[in-house]
Amino acid sequence: AETPGAPAGRAFPDGFLWGSATASYQIEGAVDEGGRTPSIWDTFSRTPGKVQDGDTGDVACDHFHRFREDVALMKELGLQSYRFSVAWPRITPGVTADALGPVEQRGLDFYSALVDELLAAGIAPAVTLYHWDLPQALEDTGGWADRRTAERFGEYAAVVAGALGDRVRTFITLNEPWCAAYLGYASGVHAPGRTEPAAALAAVHHLNLAHGLAARAVREHAPSAEVAVTLNLGWFRPEDPASAGDVDAARRVDGLQNRVFLGPMLRGEYPADVLEDTAGVTDWSFVHDGDLAVVRQPLDAVGLNYYSPSVVRHWDGSGDPAEKDGADGHGAAAGTPWIACDDVQFVSLPGPRTEMGWSIDPRGMTALLTRLAEEAPGVDLYVTENGMAAPDVVGDDGVVHDDDRIAYLRDHLAAVLDAVDAGAPVRGYFVWSLLDNFEWGYGYSKRFGVVHVDYGTQVRTPKDSARWYARAAGAGALPA
Ligand code: PNW
DSSP states (O other): OOOTTOOTTOBOOTTOEEEEEOOHHHHOOOTTSTTOOOBHHHHHHTSTTSSGGGOOSSSTTOHHHHHHHHHHHHHHTTOOEEEEEOOHHHHOTTOBTTBOOOOOHHHHHHHHHHHHHHHHTTOEEEEEEESSOOBHHHHTTTGGGSHHHHHHHHHHHHHHHHHHTTTOSEEEEEEOHHIIIIIHHTSOSSTTOOOOHHHHHHHHHHHHHHHHHHHHHHHHHOTTSEEEEEEOOOEEEESSTTOHHHHHHHHHHHIIIIIHHHIIIIISOOOHHHHHHTTTTOOOTTSOTTHHHHHOOOOSEEEEEOOOEEEEEEOOSOSOGGGTTTGGGTOSOSSOSSTTOTTEEEOOOOSOBOTTSOBOOTHHHHHHHHHHHHHSTTOEEEEEEOOOOOOOOBOTTSOBOOHHHHHHHHHHHHHHHHHHHTTOOEEEEEEEOSBOOOOGGGGGGSOOOSEEEETTTTEEEEOHHHHHHHHHHHHTBOOO
């Protein structure tokens, strides 16, 4: 038997998929090519003061032109699956609130060529349909706060599923609707940069609806593919489990981040306590009769993105308000993502942090996978993102020696195994990220890649972590 906490040599189940993940706006560049029209991230990144150093995704990793090289790199590393996202503005660049508009064949051709390249390399494609690059034209008519955005998303999903569904193993409807809704429409640190709590809650519902419509469309147009969604669930612990105030604070944030998505998607219902907590912000009248039956679609898999733990306490209003939401990188923004949580404080945890300022605790990985296994019986699980930002430590050999990242990956993979041992049906793990890339509001200042990218030359160089991860993938076990 294994010694708990002694990861070296521990084996993963047969067939466990070792992958890496990226997202379109973060790596593709070529924003004006192939008929693509602007997304909300083009607009946001070009707005002064929104993204660190004024960085944009105009070039990024130039993956649009270098995808064959990037697939060859994955093959060299022995990776078995690749999670990427499709940029909606490449597929239906003329979409409006009322009509999907013509399909841009050049957009489909790009992703189709990527899928073929992956299959030829023996790598299973996992396609995210929405990783935050909403067509700007849809934001101009209200964005995710408008119901028609969800309707158009369902139609767009049908197009992509129809074009790629014969070759793609897994379709993921949405990436992290929490970020899309609350960081985009409440705190404003992500595109479109709005700070309107009522709009953010409408966005939550319309993203749920979009998920349901897209899941249905994928089922119909890609019947052999798995249907999944990716959520960034939070692992929230009360600072003092014996304090009723702290326990209630944990309930509140769990409702807003986790249950407001899990409830509708898995059970077709919104949590009553969330509706009550937010009643002063919105009356939820954007939830129409029949919507919840659409949101609740049979799922083959749920993807978990996990990076960091959270501890909360009851906030009595004393102390520095700048510290209230400030722990773990949610940042001092114009607004808060924590709607109707004036009495909740995020506790700054001791111990190591990543370069994002995010605390590290792999136990959250185990806890969330175990929870998902209980809440979604019969549904497969994937870790669709996990990884860490770390500054480059470049050796004389020109290679990044990222021992901290190796330790992070090792400990989180061991935590995945702990969940497997407890019975969670975890089928694969996708490291975030294959490449250093455009880290949203932080621009190129934060590097999550297991492969280093020199943005001046676009040269890719595997870091020590990529070699370590390749060994783990090859062995199907944590390297000794
Ligand atoms: C996720 N937060 O984003 C995304 O899916 C990736 O595109 C991103 O690069 C990665 O994690 C690393 O940040 C998040 O503030 C952004 O809690 C912000 C938060 C969480 C996830």
